[in-house]
Amino acid sequence: MRLSAVVFLLLLLSSAATLSNAHNITRLLAKHPAFSTFNHYLTITHLAAEINRRTTITVCAVDNAAMSELLSKHPSIYTIKNILSLHVLLDYFGAKKLHQINNGTALAATMFQATGSAPGSAGFVNITDMKGGKVALGPEDNGGSLDVYFVKSLEEVPYNISVIQISKVLPSDVAEAPTPGPSQMNLTDIMSAHSCKVFADTLLANSEASKTYQDNLDGGLTVFCPLDDPFKAFLPRFKNLTAAGKTSFLEFFGVPVYQSLSTLKSNNGLMNTLATDGANKFDFTVQNDGEDVTLKTKSTTAKITGTLIDEQPVAVYTINKVLLPKELFKAEAPTPAPASAPEKSADAPKSSKSKDLSSAPSDSPADAPADDPADQAADENAGVRFNGGRFTATVLSLWLGLLML
Ligand SMILES: *[C@@H]1O[C@H](CO)[C@@H](O)[C@H](O)[C@H]1NC(C)=O
Numbered sequence: 001m002r003l004s005a006v007v008f009l010l011l012l013l014s015s016a017a018t019l020s021n022a023h024n025i026t027r028l029l030a031k032h033p034a035f036s037t038f039n040h041y042l043t044i045t046h047l048a049a050e051i052n053r054r055t056t057i058t059v060c061a062v063d064n065a066a067m068s069e070l071l072s073k074h075p076s077i078y079t080i081k082n083i084l085s086l087h088v089l090l091d092y093f094g095a096k097k098l099h100q101i102n103n104g105t106a107l108a109a110t111m112f113q114a115t116g117s118a119p120g121s122a123g124f125v126n127i128t129d130m131k132g133g134k135v136a137l138g139p140e141d142n143g144g145s146l147d148v149y150f151v152k153s154l155e156e157v158p159y160n161i162s163v164i165q166i167s168k169v170l171p172s173d174v175a176e177a178p179t180p181g182p183s184q185m186n187l188t189d190i191m192s193a194h195s196c197k198v199f200a201d202t203l204l205a206n207s208e209a210s211k212t213y214q215d216n217l218d219g220g221l222t223v224f225c226p227l228d229d230p231f232k233a234f235l236p237r238f239k240n241l242t243a244a245g246k247t248s249f250l251e252f253f254g255v256p257v258y259q260s261l262s263t264l265k266s267n268n269g270l271m272n273t274l275a276t277d278g279a280n281k282f283d284f285t286v287q288n289d290g291e292d293v294t295l296k297t298k299s300t301t302a303k304i305t306g307t308l309i310d311e312q313p314v315a316v317y318t319i320n321k322v323l324l325p326k327e328l329f330k331a332e333a334p335t336p337a338p339a340s341a342p343e344k345s346a347d348a349p350k351s352s353k354s355k356d357l358s359s360a361p362s363d364s365p366a367d368a369p370a371d372d373p374a375d376q377a378a379d380e381n382a383g384v385r386f387n388g389g390r391f392t393a394t395v396l397s398l399w400l401g402l403l404m405l
Pocket residue numbers: 016019020021022023055157158160
C-alpha cells in the first residue's frame with residue numbers, strides 16, 4: 001500500500017515536472033498590492049522564474065510592512081535571495097491542508113534547501129498545528145521556536161501553486177548571514193571547481209589580466225571560460241605568445257557587461273571584450289544556433305556548454321573550444337574562408353598597433369579537441385540537490401497520507 005502510494009507519487013511528480021508551467025507568480029501576486037515589495041524582490045532575485053518553472057509548491061508571502069523591516073537591515077541582494085528562497089516550500093500547502101497536517105506537524109523542504117547553499121537542515125521549515133487552530137511555521141535551524149503564523153490564503157491553484165500570507169519573515173540566521181557581494185566573489189575558485197581549472201590557473205598566474213577581471217566584477221562581467229580539455233591542449237600555443245599577447249588573450253574571454261543566457265540567446269552581434277582597446281578590437285560575434293549560443297571569430301566557433309553562475313551582475317559560462325582572437329592568430333585559416341565573410345574588414349589597415357601582440361605564425365591548426373564535455377555542464381546546471389532525503393521522504397509520505405484519505 002505504502003509502496004504503491006510512493007510509486008504513484010513519483011509518477012505524479014515526474015509527470016508534473018515534464019509539463020510546461022501554467023502559473024505566473026508575478027501575476028498572481030499582482031492582484032494583492034499589499035505584497036508588492038515581496039513580489040518585486042521575487043523578480044529581481046530571479047526567484048519568480050524558478051517558482052514558475054515548478055509545480056507543487058507553496059509561496060509564503062509577507063506584506064510590505066514585513067518586507068520593510070527586512071530591508072531596513074540593508075541586506076545584499078544575495079542575502080535577500082537566500083531569505084526569500086526559504087519562503088518557497090517544495091510542496092503544496094493550501095489552507096485546508098495546513099489545518100489537517102498528519103500528527104499536527106511536518107517538515108517541508110524549501111527552495112533554499114534545493115539551492116544547496118543551506119547547510120544541514122537549515123533549508124527546512126517546520127509547520128505545526130497549534131492548539132486553537134493556529135498554524136505556526138519556523139525554520140528547522142531556529143532552535144524549535146515557532147513564532148511565525150499562517151494568516152490567510154492568497155491564491156490556490158491546486159495542486160500546482162499555493163500562495164499564502166504568513167505573519168512575518170521566517171527568521172533564519174543561516175539565510176540571513178551576509179552573502180558576499182560580487183567583488184568578494186572569487187572568480188577563479190568558481191571556475192576551478194567547475195572544469196575550468198586550467199583557464200583559472202592561467203589567469204591567476206597573470207596578475208594584470210587577473211586584476212582586469214577583478215576590477216570589472218562590480219560593474220558587470222560575463223566570462224566565457226574554455227573547458228579544461230581544450231584549454232590544456234592549447235597551452236603550448238599560449239606559452240608562445242608575447243607577454244602582452246598573453247594578457248590580451250586572457251582578457252579576451254571576459255566581457256565588461258552582465259549578459260544572462262536569455263540575453264545572449266536573443267541578441268546576436270559583435271561583442272567587445274576586456275581586451276578591446278582602441279586599435280585592438282579583440283571582439284567576437286555572438287550567434288544563436290537553435291537552442292545553442294555560439295561565439296565566433298574568423299577562425300573558430302565555440303559553443304556555450306554550461307552556466308557556472310548567473311547572478312546579476314556576474315555570469316560565467318563554459319565554452320567547448322578555445323576561441324582564437326584574430327588579432328593574435330591572424331595567420332590561421334583553417335577553412336578556406338570565402339572572401340565574402342560577413343565579418344568586418346579584418347584585413348583592412350592594421351596601422352596603429354601599439355603593442356606587439358602577435359605570436360609567431362603557427363603552422364599547427366590542430367585546434368582544441370573538444371567535442372565532449374556537454375554532460376558535465378548538465379551536471380552543473382542541475383541546481384537541485386536534496387541534502388535531506390530523509391526529511392523529504394517524511395514530508396512526502398505525510399502528504400500522501402492525506403491524499404489517500
Ligand atoms: C498545473 O500545472 C500543469 C503543468 O504545468 C498545467 O498543465 C495545468 O494547467 C496547471 N493547472 C492549473 C489549474 O493551472
